[in-house]
Amino acid sequence: MIKSATPAKQGETSVSNKPLMVLIGSVLWLSFSVGALSRAPEARAQGPASIPPAQRCSAAAKKALGSDVEVLKCGQLTGTGALETVAVNRLKKYPASADGIPVSTLLILREAIPEWRIELTVTKLSMRNDAGLIADLSSPAGTSVGYRVLLDDANPSDMGTGGFSLGLYSLYVSGQNDELPMDIRWNPSVGRFQKFDYGGDPEEFKPEIHSTPTTSN
Secondary structure, three states, X not given: OOOOOOOOOOOOOOHHHHHHHHHHHHHHHXXXXXXXXXXXXXXXXXXXXXXXXXXXXXXXXXXXHOOOOEEEEEEOOOOOOOOEEEEEEEOOOOOOEOOEXXXXXXXXXXXXXXXXEEEEEEOOOEXXXXXXXXXEOOOOOOOEEEXXXXXXXXOOHHXXXXXXXXXXXXXXXXXXXXXXXXXXXXXXXXOEEEEEOOOOOOOOEEOOOEOOOXXXX
């Protein structure tokens, strides 16, 4: 006569069931791992790197200056490896000329985590970087409406500058602008935009006027 197996006591697991439970657990763990791996590329694809640079520049520009914004440049502009953009609010009342595009506000933005950083702010009253004031244009008050902006990609390496330069001509209500521009360039030795004395003796970057940024209207 074949004797039946002894029933397991309450709270205990039969020895014969343990291999089955281990097998089921292994299958569930494998299924979860495969699912997580299959979702990883999808998660990465939704990150910033999957969005074209032009779209990222446009989104950052609109967030900073509103929907009536124009992107003049987008790319790795200063040689730092980060995505950067030049965004402006154009003065549509005035036509563009050989001296540049008429603008009321200009920002240079750099992509960072979690948000883009403002590297340069230009308004009709001032120019400033994140270290301080580059130029105070508040006097005489009310005479300037903005600037004509001329972007120059030719930046000789022997000047110790990187990326590109901004030529900024003060623009007045009459539509006329200054004959000579203010030259703003990226200074790689300090890691920020500064005024560059082009044609000076010597040609050199000028330090900030104030150690902290000032707020302009």
